Amino acid sequence: MKVEKNSQKLKSINTAGVILKPSSPELKDEYLNIKELFENMDIKILIEINSAKMIGLNDGLTLDELCNKVDFLVSVGGDGTLLSVSRKSFKSNIPVLGINLGTLGFLTDINMDELPKFLNDLKSDNYKIDERMMVEGSVNLNKFVAFNDIVITRKSISSMIKINAKIDGKPFNSYFGDGVIISTPTGSTAYNLSVGGPIVYPLTEAFIITPVAPHSLTQRPLVMPADFEIEFKISDSQGAVVIVDGQDIYEVEQNESIKIKIASQKAKMLHRCERNFFEVLNEKLAWGN
Missing domain, CATH: 3.40.50.10330 (Probable inorganic polyphosphate/atp-NAD kinase; domain 1)
Structure with missing residues (x-):
């Protein structure tokens, strides 16, 4: 082993x-x-x-x-x-x-x-102490940290949402569907797993970006190094909801952005x-x- x-x-x-x-x-x-x-x-x-x-x-x-x-x-x-x-x-x-x-x-x-x-x-x-990657994010003037995941989703169940994504300031995708999950490796076994995203070893440093019920079948989960900064801009006129670790909720309006990067510190967990x-x-x- x-x-x-x-x-x-x-x-x-x-x-x-x-x-x-x-x-x-x-x-x-x-x-x-x-x-x-x-x-x-x-x-x-x-x-x-x-x-x-x-x-x-x-x-x-x-x-x-x-x-x-x-x-x-x-x-x-x-x-x-x-x-x-x-x-x-x-x-x-x-x-x-x-x-x-x-x-x-x-x-x-x-x-x-x-x-x-x-x-x-x-x-x-x-015993051992695991160090787990955390994520820092910002929505308008609100800053937060996430252990598992950040979910960007629609406000209304009756319509889909469009989210434009950039990596280090350069456009790379537009998501159209129920939303997007940005997961840490620890969170890969949470919501990410339930929508078909990959399981990633928890001590890895990576982002997992997984679309939720995408309108296009060409949209697939993406695993990428954690040294990039990711930005998601809301195109939908109804805005969106950002959910942090299933616990904190922020509302985002049209043309506003969510910025995400690896946190400066890691979470420490005691294990057998x-x-x-x-x-x-x-x-x-x-x-x-």
Whole structure:
């Protein structure tokens, strides 16, 4: 098996900050269990303020305060929770561990029954930190970062949308259909996959541009190096909607542009050394069954 090039380690493993899936007060017992497991390994637990309030606790900290006090963050929920935590803590450059209480779990690979072993491995330096490409984008005066994808789509379901695309300022395509997905390699297994886009190894640095229900059958997904800047200009008179990681939404009017480039920093994710992307694909997508 090929050895990962990245051999980063945490500077210390003394304090972790927990963020729970929103609107899930039933996670209180899971949190208390996680807290006990961590503290048994001499790792102090702090909790984010909204998560604390949700489960009836009064000792929460803001995410910024949490990032300044902990060695790593712990996202408890599913991939959506991990996406949100990674984006909101992006500027802090702090690793995130995902505990999976969801279903699919492409990003959150540690289940509750695997947590005790992982904590032992963590204390023994038997873990890895993946660095995942992030995307920076701008819509008018709004700037944002994306972990998975940016979707440009029509405002009305009754009509198609036309989007003119440029790479480094030079026109290269016009998309006419339901929209376009601009995905990171990590996000290639999300919406991109569901519309027939390619799966790309998550530690790659590349953009995946995938048309959604294109009017022309000649339109195909495109994988390109991440050192280009991409611009999408809306030709449709009704404008468009830009959706970032399925969580933030921006409206764009006719002749306005969305500019996208690789982010200056990467997201850091804590994983088991045993985690193998191709085994994950085999399990989650039931390949060979």
